[in-house]
Amino acid sequence: MSLPTPEGYYPLDEPGLRVWLAQRPALAAKVGGAPADWHITEVGDGNLNLVFLVRGAAGGVCVKQSLPYVRAAGESWPMPLERAFFEYQHQQVAGPHLAGLVPQIWHYDPLLYASVMELLSPHIILRQGLLAGRRYPQAVTAVAEFAARSAVLTSALAQPFEAVFDQAALFSRNHALTRVTAELVFADPFEDLPRNRWTSPELDEVAASVRADAALRAAVARLGHRFLTQQDALLHGDLHTGSVMVSDNDTRVIDPEFAVYGPVGFDTGAFLANLLMAYFSQPGHATAADDRRDHADWILQQAGVFWRHFAQRFDALWQAHADGDAWPRRLFVGEEGVFARARREHLQQVFADTLGFAGAEIIRRILGFAHNLDFEAIADRSQRAAAETRALTLARALLLQPQRFADIDSVLDSAQALVEAEAVAA
Amino acid sequence: MSLPTPEGYYPLDEPGLRVWLAQRPALAAKVGGAPADWHITEVGDGNLNLVFLVRGAAGGVCVKQSLPYVRAAGESWPMPLERAFFEYQHQQVAGPHLAGLVPQIWHYDPLLYASVMELLSPHIILRQGLLAGRRYPQAVTAVAEFAARSAVLTSALAQPFEAVFDQAALFSRNHALTRVTAELVFADPFEDLPRNRWTSPELDEVAASVRADAALRAAVARLGHRFLTQQDALLHGDLHTGSVMVSDNDTRVIDPEFAVYGPVGFDTGAFLANLLMAYFSQPGHATAADDRRDHADWILQQAGVFWRHFAQRFDALWQAHADGDAWPRRLFVGEEGVFARARREHLQQVFADTLGFAGAEIIRRILGFAHNLDFEAIADRSQRAAAETRALTLARALLLQPQRFADIDSVLDSAQALVEAEAVAA
Numbered sequence: 001m002s003l004p005t006p007e008g009y010y011p012l013d014e015p016g017l018r019v020w021l022a023q024r025p026a027l028a029a030k031v032g033g034a035p036a037d038w039h040i041t042e043v044g045d046g047n048l049n050l051v052f053l054v055r056g057a058a059g060g061v062c063v064k065q066s067l068p069y070v071r072a073a074g075e076s077w078p079m080p081l082e083r084a085f086f087e088y089q090h091q092q093v094a095g096p097h098l099a100g101l102v103p104q105i106w107h108y109d110p111l112l113y114a115s116v117m118e119l120l121s122p123h124i125i126l127r128q129g130l131l132a133g134r135r136y137p138q139a140v141t142a143v144a145e146f147a148a149r150s151a152v153l154t155s156a157l158a159q160p161f162e163a164v165f166d167q168a169a170l171f172s173r174n175h176a177l178t179r180v181t182a183e184l185v186f187a188d189p190f191e192d193l194p195r196n197r198w199t200s201p202e203l204d205e206v207a208a209s210v211r212a213d214a215a216l217r218a219a220v221a222r223l224g225h226r227f228l229t230q231q232d233a234l235l236h237g238d239l240h241t242g243s244v245m246v247s248d249n250d251t252r253v254i255d256p257e258f259a260v261y262g263p264v265g266f267d268t269g270a271f272l273a274n275l276l277m278a279y280f281s282q283p284g285h286a287t288a289a290d291d292r293r294d295h296a297d298w299i300l301q302q303a304g305v306f307w308r309h310f311a312q313r314f315d316a317l318w319q320a321h322a323d324g325d326a327w328p329r330r331l332f333v334g335e336e337g338v339f340a341r342a343r344r345e346h347l348q349q350v351f352a353d354t355l356g357f358a359g360a361e362i363i364r365r366i367l368g369f370a371h372n373l374d375f376e377a378i379a380d381r382s383q384r385a386a387a388e389t390r391a392l393t394l395a396r397a398l399l400l401q402p403q404r405f406a407d408i409d410s411v412l413d414s415a416q417a418l419v420e421a422e423a424v425a426a
Numbered sequence: 427m428s429l430p431t432p433e434g435y436y437p438l439d440e441p442g443l444r445v446w447l448a449q450r451p452a453l454a455a456k457v458g459g460a461p462a463d464w465h466i467t468e469v470g471d472g473n474l475n476l477v478f479l480v481r482g483a484a485g486g487v488c489v490k491q492s493l494p495y496v497r498a499a500g501e502s503w504p505m506p507l508e509r510a511f512f513e514y515q516h517q518q519v520a521g522p523h524l525a526g527l528v529p530q531i532w533h534y535d536p537l538l539y540a541s542v543m544e545l546l547s548p549h550i551i552l553r554q555g556l557l558a559g560r561r562y563p564q565a566v567t568a569v570a571e572f573a574a575r576s577a578v579l580t581s582a583l584a585q586p587f588e589a590v591f592d593q594a595a596l597f598s599r600n601h602a603l604t605r606v607t608a609e610l611v612f613a614d615p616f617e618d619l620p621r622n623r624w625t626s627p628e629l630d631e632v633a634a635s636v637r638a639d640a641a642l643r644a645a646v647a648r649l650g651h652r653f654l655t656q657q658d659a660l661l662h663g664d665l666h667t668g669s670v671m672v673s674d675n676d677t678r679v680i681d682p683e684f685a686v687y688g689p690v691g692f693d694t695g696a697f698l699a700n701l702l703m704a705y706f707s708q709p710g711h712a713t714a715a716d717d718r719r720d721h722a723d724w725i726l727q728q729a730g731v732f733w734r735h736f737a738q739r740f741d742a743l744w745q746a747h748a749d750g751d752a753w754p755r756r757l758f759v760g761e762e763g764v765f766a767r768a769r770r771e772h773l774q775q776v777f778a779d780t781l782g783f784a785g786a787e788i789i790r791r792i793l794g795f796a797h798n799l800d801f802e803a804i805a806d807r808s809q810r811a812a813a814e815t816r817a818l819t820l821a822r823a824l825l826l827q828p829q830r831f832a833d834i835d836s837v838l839d840s841a842q843a844l845v846e847a848e849a850v851a852a
Contacts, residue, residue: 156654161608162601164654169595175588182587182751190757214761218768225752225772228582228590232655325608326651331616335640342644346651 003068003078008111012065014040017052020112021061027107027116032058045125047072047370048079048257053119060119062103065112072370073195079176083257084113086174090256093167094234097153101146103245103252120245120252127241127373130278131285133295140306142251143244143271146236148313151264151350154234156326157318164324168231168261177258181237185360186224189367190217198367199375202385206392207367219399220363223356231261239267240274240361240372265353268310272354273361273395275303276415277374280391283419284378296419300412307354307408314350315343355405359398362391390418429494429504434537438491440466443478446538447487453533453542458484471551473498473796474505474683479545486545488529491538498796499621505602509683510539512600516682519593520660523579527572529671529678546671546678553667553799556704557711559721566732568677569670569697572662574739577690577776580660582752583744590750594657594687603684607663611786612650615793616643624793625801628811632818633793645825646789649782657687665693666700666787666798691779694736698780699787699821701729702841703800706817709845710804722845726838733780733834740776741769781831785824788817816844 012020022028022035031038033056044051044064048071052063066084070077088108095102103118126139156164188196190211198207210216236243237258245252282296319339322329332339365372366388375391378384394415397404405411438446448454448461457464459482470477470490474497478489492510496503514534521528533542552565582590614622616637624633636642662669663684671678708722745765748755758765791798792814801817804810820841823830831837 156651161604161654165598165601165604169598172591172595175591178587178591179751187754187757214758214764217757217761218764221753221757222768222772225582228587228752229658230655231657325605326654327647328613331613331643331647332640335643338640338644342648346648 003075005068005081006111009068009081009113011067012050012052012063012112012114014042014052017054017063021054021063021116024107027061030059030061030106031056044071048083055119060121061106062117062119063114064117065114079180081113083174083177084108084115085110086171086177086259087255087257088115089170090234090236090259093170094150094154094256094259097149098146098253101142101149101251101253102256103254120247120250120254123245123247123250123252125242126244126246126251127274127278129246130241130295130299131281131373131377133285133290133292135295135298136246136248136251138249139244139246139251140275140302141309143239143253144306144309145313146253147239147264147267147271148310148317150236150267151233151314152317152321155232156324158321159324161325164261167234171234171260174258174260177237178260181258182224182228184368184370185364186220186227188369189364190220195369196367197369197371199381199385199388202381203366203388206389210363210367210392210396213396216396216399219356220360223353223360226263226353227266227357228262230263232264233261235260235262235264235267237262237267239270241271241278242274242373263350263353263357264314265350266357268307268350269354269357269359270361271306272303272411273358273365274372274374275299275306276358276394276411277362277365277372277391279303279415280387280394280419281372281374281378284375284380284383284387300415303415304408304412307351311347311351314347315340318343351408352402355398355402355411359395362395362398366392386422390415390422393418429501431494431507432537435494435507435539437493438476438478438489438538438540440468440478443480443489447480447489447542450533453487456485456487456532457482470497474509481545486547487532488543488545489540490543491540505606507539509600509603510534510541511536512597512603512685513681513683514541515596516660516662516685519596520576520580520682520685523575524572524679527568527575527677527679528682529680546673546676546680549671549673549676549678551668552670552672552677553700553704555672556667556721556725557707557799557803559711559716559718561721561724562672562674562677564675565670565672565677566701566728567735569665569679570732570735571739572679573665573690573693573697574736574743576662576693577659577740578743578747581658582750584747585750587751590687593660597660597686600684600686603663604686607684607686608650608654610794610796611790612646612653614795615790616646621795622793623795623797625807625811625814628807629792629814632815636789636793636818636822639822642822642825645782646786649779649786652689652779653692653783654688656689658690659687661686661688661690661693663688663693665696667697667704668700668799689776689779689783690740691776692783694733694776694780695783695785696787697732698729698837699784699791700798700800701725701732702784702820702837703788703791703798703817705729705841706813706820706845707798707800707804710801710806710809710813726841729841730834730838733777737773737777740773741766744769777834778828781824781828781837785821788821788824792818812848816841816848819844 018035031054039055041053050065054061066081069075070079091105105115105117107116236256243255279299282292286292465481467479476491480487492507495501496505517531529544531541531543662682669681705725708718712718
C-alpha cells in the first residue's frame with residue numbers, strides 16, 4: 001500500500017487477524033477453540049472497509065477495519081482512517097438508546113482503526129433479502145424505531161443542551177465522511193464529473209436534464225444547507241437497506257461511520273428512498289416463476305409502515321422524554337393539547353425534509369458515484385434504465401412539487417402510478 | 427470573594443490594574459506616560475463584568491475582566507470565568523470579517539480572564555444616546571453590516587463546512603452563557619420564578635396572562651429549539667442597543683461573550699426588539715421642551731433602515747462569497763435568477779425568525795430577569811407600565827400572528843398604531 005498511514009497501522013489479512021485476535025484472550029474466547037481452527041472470511045461488500053467474519057467453537061466475532069482509501073474507488077481516493085473511531089463513538093453515544101437494534105461493539109483498537117463486534121448470524125443484508133424476494137415483517141419497524149430513538153434521545157428534546165453540544169462537537173470532527181455526503185449527495189449529480197456514472201447511453205438524456213434543471217439544483221442545495229446547519233440529533237448518516245442486517249426475527253442497523261449531528265429527515269429520507277428504489281427495481285428481478293408484483297406491493301407497503309411507525313414513535317418518545325432544553329415539557333403541564341399540536345407541526349417539517357432528502361438520495365444513487373444493487377443487479381439494461389427513470393421521476397416530483405405529497409400515502413400512490421402507467425403502456 | 431476561582435485569578439481593582447498594566451510594556455505604551463499618572467475608572471454597567479477605562483498621555487485602553495458570578499445578581503449566581511475566552515475567540519474567528527465594526531482586542535490574559543482592548547472615545551453606549559434623545563445616523567447600518575457579515579462570512583455559505591464545524595464546536599463549549607439565553611429568553615418568563623421581575627403591580631395581570639398563554643409558550647419554545655439546533659452562523663448572542671458604542675461618526679459592536687453558532691435571526695431579532703423597545707419608551711422620556719415624538723419617529727424609522735440594510739447586505743455578501751459547501755455558487759453559473767430566488771426565499775425565513783426572536787426578546791426584557799434602561803429609566807410607573815404593555819402587545823402579535831407581518835413596514839406600522847391608539851385614548 002502506497003498511502004501513508006499512522007505508525008502501528010497495518011491492514012488486516014486472514015493470517016494477521018488470526019494472530020491479532022489470538023493475542024486478545026477476551027476476544028479469542030468469544031470465537032472459542034484453537035485459533036488454528038478458526039474460520040475467517042473477508043466479506044466487505046461496501047464501498048469503504050475490510051470486514052472479516054471469524055467463526056470458532058464458541059461462536060464468532062465480526063472485525064471491521066478502516067482502509068486509508070475508498071475501497072470502491074481504490075487508492076486514488078484516499079480516505080482518513082478515523083471513520084472507525086466515529087462508528088465506535090456512535091455506539092458510545094447512541095448505543096445506550098438502541099439496545100437490540102444495533103450490534104454490540106466489544107472492542108475498539110485505535111492503532112488498527114478496527115472494531116470487534118457481535119457476529120450477526122444467520123443475518124443477511126436487508127437489501128440482499130429484498131433482492132432475493134424475501135420478506136422480513138419486522139425489519140422496517142425496527143429501522144423506524146432506530147431512527148425515532150436516535151432522533152429524540154440524542155437531541156436537546158431529551159437532553160440538556162450542554163450534553164448535546166458536546167456530542168455534536170465530537171461528531172462534527174467526522175470531516176471526511178461528512179464531505180463525502182456533502183459532495184456525493186448534494187453536489188456531484190448536478191455537475192459533469194468523472195466519478196459520476198449512470199446506465200449509459202439509456203439515461204444519458206435524463207442525466208443531462210437533471211444537470212440542466214436549475215430549480216432541482218436549488219431544491220437540493222437548500223437541503224444540503226439544512227444538512228450542514230440543522231443539528232437536531234445524531235444521524236446514522238447512511239441509513240439505506242444495505243446498512244441493515246436481518247434474520248427472520250431480528251433486525252440490526254450497522255455501519256454508522258457517517259455519524260454526524262444533522263436534520264432528522266436525512267436518515268428517514270435515505271431509508272424511504274432505498275425502499276422506494278427497491279420497489280421500482282422489482283420488475284427487473286421478475287422470473288418465470290415470480291413476476292414480483294406481490295413482492296413489490298409488499299415493499300411499497302413497508303415504506304408506509306416505516307414512516308408511520310417512525311412518526312408515531314417520534315411523537316411518543318418526545319412526549320415521554322421531553323426533559324431537555326428544547327421544548328421543555330415542564331412548560332406544558334396541563335396543556336397537553338398545545339404540546340401535542342406543536343409536536344405535530346414539528347413532525348410535518350420532518351416529513352417535508354424526509355421527502356426532500358429521499359429525492360436527493362434517489363438521484364445520487366442513480367446518477368452519482370455510489371449505486372444500489374437493487375438496480376445494478378438488473379441484467380437487462382433497458383429494464384434497469386426504465387426502473388431508474390421511474391425512480392428519478394418520483395425524485396424530481398418530491399423535490400420540485402412537495403405540495404403534491406401531503407402524507408406518506410400520496411408518495412406511495414405516486415410510485416405505484418408510475419409503475420402501473422408503464423405496465424399499461426407495455 | 428467566597429467563590430472558588432482558578433489559581434492565578436484575582437479580580438482587578440484600580441491599584442492592581444495599574445501594577446498589572448505597568449508590567450506589560452506593549453500595553454503600558456498604549457496608555458502612555460507614568461503609571462502613577464494614569465486615570466483609571468471602573469465603568470462596568472452591564473450585568474456580568476468588570477470594565478476599566480485607563481487613560482494616560484498616549485491615549486488609553488479598556489480592560490474587561492470576567493467575575494466568577496453574575497454582577498447584577500451577586501455571588502449567589504455563580505458564572506464561569508470562561509466567557510472572557512469566548513469573547514476573545516469571537517474576535518479571532520469573526521474579527522477578520524468585522525474590521526471597523528468592533529473594537530480591536532490587543533491582549534487576552536488567560537489567568538485573569540481579562541482582555542485589553544481599544545479605548546473607544548468619545549463613544550457612548552447607543553442605548554444611552556437614544557435615551558438622551560440623540561441621533562446617530564450611521565449606527566443601525568453599521569450594526570446591520572455587523573450582522574450580515576457575521577451571518578454570511580462565518581457560515582458554510584462562504585466557508586468549507588470543515589472550518590465552520592470546527593468553529594461551531596469551539597463556541598459550543600460556551601455552555602454557561604448559552605444556558606443563560608436558553609433559560610432567560612426561552613423559559614423563565616413563562617414560569618413563576620423569583621428571578622423574574624416586572625413593573626408591579628401595574629403589569630401583574632399582563633405577566634400572569636403571558637404565563638398562562640400556552641400558545642405563546644409553544645411559539646417561544648419552537649424558537650428556543652431553533653436557537654439550540656439551527657447552527658447557521660456565529661452569533662453575537664446579545665445584540666442589543668447596550669452592546670453598541672457610538673460616536674457621531676463611528677459605531678462599534680462590543681461584548682460578544684454570548685457568542686455561539688445559531689440561527690441568524692436571533693441577532694437581528696434581538697436588535698430589532700431593542701429598537702422597538704426604545705421606540706415604545708420615548709413618551710416616558712418626554713420633557714416640557716421635547717415631547718420626543720420626532721425622536722420616536724426617527725427610532726422607528728431606524729428599525730426599518732436596520733432590517734433593509736441587513737437584508738440587502740446579507741443577499742449581496744452571500745452572492746459574492748458563496749464559495750462554501752452550502753449553496754455552492756458553482757452550481758448556479760448562468761442561473762442567476764434561480765439563485766437569486768433561492769436567496770430571497772431563505773431571507774424570508776430569516777425575516778420570520780427575526781420577528782419571532784424579537785417577540786421573545788421583548789417579553790424577556792419586560793417580564794424576566796434582565797431589563798432595559800429604556801423602560802427602567804421612566805420614573806412615572808404608570809407611564810412605564812403603559813409603554814411596556816404596548817411593547818408586549820406587539821411581541822405577542824409577532825409570536826402568535828406572524829402572518830400579519832409580511833414585511834418590516836407592517837411591523838413598524840403596528841408599533842406606531844399601538845402608540846397612536848393610546849395617544850387618541852388619552
